[in-house]
Amino acid sequence: MSVAGLLSEHRVIVCVGSGGGGKTTIAAALALRAAAEGKRAMVLTIDPARRLAQALGLDTLASGGQRVSDEALAAAGCRVSGALSAGMLEQKGAWDDFIRRSAASDEIAEAILANEFYGHLSVSFAGSAEYMAVEELARIVDSEEYDVIVLDTPPTAHALDFLLAPRRLREFLDRSLLGWLVKPSVAAGRVAWKTARRSLGYVLDRLEEATGAQALASIAEFFVAMDSLFDGVAERGAKVSALLESEQTAFVLVAGPDDRVLDESDYLQRRMAELGVPLRAVVGNRLAVCPRQPDTLARAEAAVLLDGMDSGELARDWLLQLWDDAWRVSQGQELRLEAFEAQLPREVRVARVPEMDHDLHELSDLAMVAAEL
Amino acid sequence: MADTRLQIVVGKGGVGKSTVAAALALERAARGGRVLALELGGSGGLARALGVESSSDPVKTSQAAPPGEVYVASVDGEAALSEYLALLVPVRRLLRGVMATRFYKAFVGAAPGLRELMAVGKVWYECQKTNDDGSPTWTTVIVEAGATGHSLRYLRMPEVAARTFASGLVHREAVRVGDMLRDPDYCRVHVVALPEQMPLSEAREVLVALDEELGMELGRLIVNRCRQAAPPAAERLSGELATVASSGPDGCLATVLADLAARELSWLAIQERGLERIERDSGRRVLRLPLLVVEEFGPAELGRLAGVLAGEPGVNAGGAVSP
Numbered sequence: 153m154s155v156a157g158l159l160s161e162h163r164v165i166v167c168v169g170s171g172g173g174g175k176t177t178i179a180a181a182l183a184l185r186a187a188a189e190g191k192r193a194m195v196l197t198i199d200p201a202r203r204l205a206q207a208l209g210l211d212t213l214a215s216g217g218q219r220v221s222d223e224a225l226a227a228a229g230c231r232v233s234g235a236l237s238a239g240m241l242e243q244k245g246a247w248d249d250f251i252r253r254s255a256a257s258d259e260i261a262e263a264i265l266a267n268e269f270y271g272h273l274s275v276s277f278a279g280s281a282e283y284m285a286v287e288e289l290a291r292i293v294d295s296e297e298y299d300v301i302v303l304d305t306p307p308t309a310h311a312l313d314f315l316l317a318p319r320r321l322r323e324f325l326d327r328s329l330l331g332w333l334v335k336p337s338v339a340a341g342r343v344a345w346k347t348a349r350r351s352l353g354y355v356l357d358r359l360e361e362a363t364g365a366q367a368l369a370s371i372a373e374f375f376v377a378m379d380s381l382f383d384g385v386a387e388r389g390a391k392v393s394a395l396l397e398s399e400q401t402a403f404v405l406v407a408g409p410d411d412r413v414l415d416e417s418d419y420l421q422r423r424m425a426e427l428g429v430p431l432r433a434v435v436g437n438r439l440a441v442c443p444r445q446p447d448t449l450a451r452a453e454a455a456v457l458l459d460g461m462d463s464g465e466l467a468r469d470w471l472l473q474l475w476d477d478a479w480r481v482s483q484g485q486e487l488r489l490e491a492f493e494a495q496l497p498r499e500v501r502v503a504r505v506p507e508m509d510h511d512l513h514e515l516s517d518l519a520m521v522a523a524e525l
Numbered sequence: 526m527a528d529t530r531l532q533i534v535v536g537k538g539g540v541g542k543s544t545v546a547a548a549l550a551l552e553r554a555a556r557g558g559r560v561l562a563l564e565l566g567g568s569g570g571l572a573r574a575l576g577v578e579s580s581s582d583p584v585k586t587s588q589a590a591p592p593g594e595v596y597v598a599s600v601d602g603e604a605a606l607s608e609y610l611a612l613l614v615p616v617r618r619l620l621r622g623v624m625a626t627r628f629y630k631a632f633v634g635a636a637p638g639l640r641e642l643m644a645v646g647k648v649w650y651e652c653q654k655t656n657d658d659g660s661p662t663w664t665t666v667i668v669e670a671g672a673t674g675h676s677l678r679y680l681r682m683p684e685v686a687a688r689t690f691a692s693g694l695v696h697r698e699a700v701r702v703g704d705m706l707r708d709p710d711y712c713r714v715h716v717v718a719l720p721e722q723m724p725l726s727e728a729r730e731v732l733v734a735l736d737e738e739l740g741m742e743l744g745r746l747i748v749n750r751c752r753q754a755a756p757p758a759a760e761r762l763s764g765e766l767a768t769v770a771s772s773g774p775d776g777c778l779a780t781v782l783a784d785l786a787a788r789e790l791s792w793l794a795i796q797e798r799g800l801e802r803i804e805r806d807s808g809r810r811v812l813r814l815p816l817l818v819v820e821e822f823g824p825a826e827l828g829r830l831a832g833v834l835a836g837e838p839g840v841n842a843g844g845a846v847s848p
Contacts, residue, residue: 170538170568268689408539412568441788453778457769463762470756474785477818484820509788511722511795 155404155433155503156525159186159193162402162432164293164395165302169406170413174437176204177512178406178505179304180238181521187225187236188522191299194237194292198285198306207514208238217292220515228515237298246284254388281306290392293400402432409439409485417495433501435525436489441506442482451475528553529713530661531652531705532744533668535677536717537727541749543570544822545717545814546669548830550575554593555831558664561651564599565644565670565679572597574827588824605643641682642699649702652711677731680706680714680739706741713744718803720751720796720813725803732807743809748800751813751839752793763787815839 158165159182167179176197183195194217197204209224217239225232248265255261264270282305289303395401403424407413413420414436424431454475458468493502505524508517534546543564550562561583564571572579575586575597581604583596654662670679683703690696706712714735718728728746735741766783773779800811814833817826833839 173539410539412570441784450778454782457778457782458762461762461765463758463765464756466756467758467762470759471762471782471786474789475782478785480820481818509791 153499153501154525155435155501156182156185156522157501158402158404158432159189159191159300162400163300164289164401165300165404166289166305166396166401167303167404167406168305170411173406173408173411174505175406176304177518177521178404178435178437178525179302180204180208181518181525182404183238183300183302184230184232184236184515184518185522185525186300186302187232187234188230190233192235192237192297193300193302194239194298195302195304196239196241196285196289196292197304198241198243198281204512205238205240207512207518208236209515210238224515228519230515230519234299241281241285241288243281243284246288250284250287286392286396287388290388290395293395397428401429403429404433404435405431406435406437408437409481409488414488414492417492421496431496431500433503434492434496435503435505436485437505438507439485439489439504440478440482442478442486528665529709529711529744530663531648531666531668531712533670533680533712533714534717535670535680535714535731537724540717540719540724542669542717543574544827544830545715545747545749546571546667547574548814548827548834549715550595550665550667551589551827551831552834553665553667554589554595555835557593559662560589560593560595561663561666562595562597563648563651563666563668564597565648565668566600566641569599571669572599576824588827600644600647603640603643605640605647641679642686642695642702645679645682645702645706646698649705652705677734677739680741684739707739709742713742715744715747717747717749720748720799721792722795722799725799729803729806732809745812746803746807746809747812747814749814750816751800752789752796752816755790755793759786759790763790813839 165179165182167175167182169175179197180195183193186193196217208220210218210220217237220236220238222232225236251264251270252261255264285303285305289301292298292301405413405420421431451472455468455472458471461468489502489504496502503525505521508520510517512518512521532549534542534549536542536545546562546564550560554560562571562575564579569579572584575588575595577584577586577597579599580597581599581601583598586595586597589595648666648668651663652661652666656662683699683706686699687696687703690699716728716731716735718724725748732743732746735743763783763786766779766786770777770779770783800813803809804811812834814830817829819826
C-alpha cells in the first residue's frame with residue numbers, strides 16, 4: 153500500500169514532524185499527486201516558504217489559497233485532471249478573521265481586536281499558530297471547495313507537539329477560567345474550591361505586583377469581551393477535534409534520515425494512541441542514494457573502470473571515496489528505517505524518498521518527489 | 526572573535542545546533558574554561574551530544590579535556606517559573622496548592638512569553654552566578670536556543686514581555702535581561718546553517734533580524750556539514766563517465782558512477798554559490814564545519830569539530846568547483 157493511496161481514502165492529510173525533515177515538500181507533493189488523480193486538492197502551509205510558492209509558480213502564497221495555473225503545471229510536465237491550490241496561513245490575520253467570524257457583534261469583535269493582551273496572544277502565544285492552523289483546516293473542510301486538503305504543520309521540537317498545542321490553547325480559552333481572573337475574591341460554593349480561590353487571590357495580588365496592574369486588567373478585559381465567544385470556541389474546538397480523530401483524517405509522519413523520532417517508535421505510537429489519532433504513514437525523506445551495485449566485486453569493477461579514464465588518480469580516489477561514503481550512509485539509514493518500520497503496526501505505510509541532486513526549484517521537482525510516494 | 530560570557534546558538538531545526546553548541550563548549554573548555562552548556566526548550570539533543578542524561582541540574586560530561594570542564598543542563602521555562610514564584614510566595618503549602626490549579630497551568634501556558642521569559646531569566650541567573658570568593662561560577666555559558674525552529678522567539682521575549690507588562694517586577698526583569706542580551710561585550714549569537722539554499726537564506730534572515738530588530742551582536746556564522754572540495758579533474762571525470770554511460774545499458778556501472786559524480790558536483794556547486802552569496806550579502810566570513818561520514822556520530826567526531834572551531838584545518842574550500 154502506497155502513501156499516496158491515502159489520498160483516495162481520506163479527505164484530510166496532516167503532515168507532522170520536527171523541523172528540517174522536509175514536511176512542506178512532502179505536503180506539496182501529496183497535494184500535487186491528488187490533483188494528478190483528478191481531485192481538487194489544496195496544500196495549506198504555515199511556513200512562509202517562498203521557495204514553495206516559486207516552485208508552484210505563484211508569487212507568494214495567499215492566506216485564502218490560490219490556484220496553481222494549468223500552464224505552470226503543463227510546463228512542468230504534470231498532467232493534472234483535477235486542480236491544485238496552495239495557501240499559507242498568516243497567523244495574525246487568521247486570528248483576526250476568526251474573532252470577526254465568531255463574535256456576536258461587530259462591537260465585541262472590535263473590542264477584542266483592540267485589546268492589548270489579544271495582540272500578544274495572537275502573535276507570540278505558544279501554540280497559537282498551531283491552533284489557528286487546525287481552525288483554518290476545519291473552515292476549509294467545511295467549505296467543501298476541495299476534495300483533499302493537505303496540511304503542513306509548523307516545525308516543533310518533537311514530531312507530535314503539534315497535536316498538543318491546540319489542546320492547550322483550548323483549555324486556556326475555557327469559560328471557567330473567566331471567573332478566576334475577573335472575580336477571584338468571590339467565594340465559590342464548594343469548600344475545596346474556596347481554599348484554592350483564597351490562595352489564588354493571594355497569588356493574583358503577587359502576580360499583580362509582578363506584572364503590573366495594567367497587564368492583568370488587560371487580560372481580564374480580554375476575557376470579559378471573549379465571554380460571548382466561549383460557547384462558539386468550545387463548540388468549534390470539539391468539532392475540530394472530532395475531525396482530526398475521525399476516519400476522514402490521516403496523519404503522515406515526515407522524518408529526515410537523522411531524525412530522532414526514528415529511534416523512538418514506542419514513544420511515537422503511545423503518544424499518538426493517547427491523542428486518539430492513528431498514524432497512517434511514515435515518509436523517510438532525503439535518504440542517501442546508494443550506488444546500485446554496492447558489493448565488493450562491484451567496487452573492484454568500478455576501480456578498474458575508473459583506471460581506464462583519463463582524468464587521473466586524484467579524481468579516481470575522490471569518486472571511490474564518494475562510493476564508499478554513499479554506501480555506508482545509505483546502509484546505516486536503511487538499517488535504522490527498517491528497525492523503525494519493524495516496530496510499527498503493519499497497516500502503517502512507509503515510503504522512502506531519496507535525496508535529489510539539487511534543492512527544490514520547480515514543479516517538476518515536486519512531481520519527482522510525488523512519484524516516490 | 527570576542528569570547529563573551531554568554532554565547533547563544535541559533536538556527537532552524539535539523540541544522541545540527543546541538544552538535545555545534547556541544548563542539549563550542551568543548552572548544553572553550555579545551556582552553557581551560559569551566560563551561561555551562563544550556564539547552565532551552567529542550568528535546569535533550571545537547572545532553573545526548575555530550576553523552577549525559579538530560580537534567581535541569583548541571584551534569585558534568587567526561588568528554589571535555591581536563592583541566593577544562595563542561596556541564597550540561599536543560600532549562601524548562603515552567604520549572605523556572607515555579608522557582609521564581611517560590612521566591613514571591615514563600616509559603617510552600619500555599620504555593621503547591623496554587624500550582625495545582627487549572628488557572629495556574631493555563632496562565633503559565635498562556636501569558637505571552639512568560640515561560641520563554643523565565644527560561645531566558647534562568648540563563649541570566651546562571652551567567653551572574655558567582656563562587657564564594659566572588660569569581661564567576663562559569664567562564665562561559667553556551668546556550669542552544671529553541672529546538673522549535675523559532676530560536677528567535679526566546680531572544681525577542683524580553684522585549685515582548687517588557688511591552689506586555691508595562692510596569693512591575695516582570696517589566697524590570699525583562700528590561701534587565703534585554704540589556705544583557707544586547708551588550709556585545711557580554712553576549713554574542715552564533716548562527717548555524719547548512720550549505721543549501723533554503724537554510725542559508727533563513728540564516729540570512731536571522732542575521733538581518735539580529736542586526737536590525739534585536740540589536741544583538743553576531744558571534745560566528747557557522748555552516749555545518751560542508752562538503753570537501755572536489756579535485757580539479759572531477760568535472761572532467763564526471764564528463765568522461767557520462768559519455769561512457771550514454772553508450773552503455775541502463776543501470777550499468779558507468780551510469781551509477783556518473784550519477785554519483787554528478788550528484789556530488791551539483792551539491793558542491795550549490796554549496797559554493799550559497800556560501801559566496803551569504804558572505805557577500807552579510808559581509809561576514811563563514812566558518813565551515815566538515816560533513817563527517819561515519820556510522821555513528823560520537824565523541825571523536827565532536828572532538829574533530831571542536832578542533833575546527835579552534836582553528837584546525839577542516840574543509841578545503843574552493844578547488845575545482847565552478848561557480
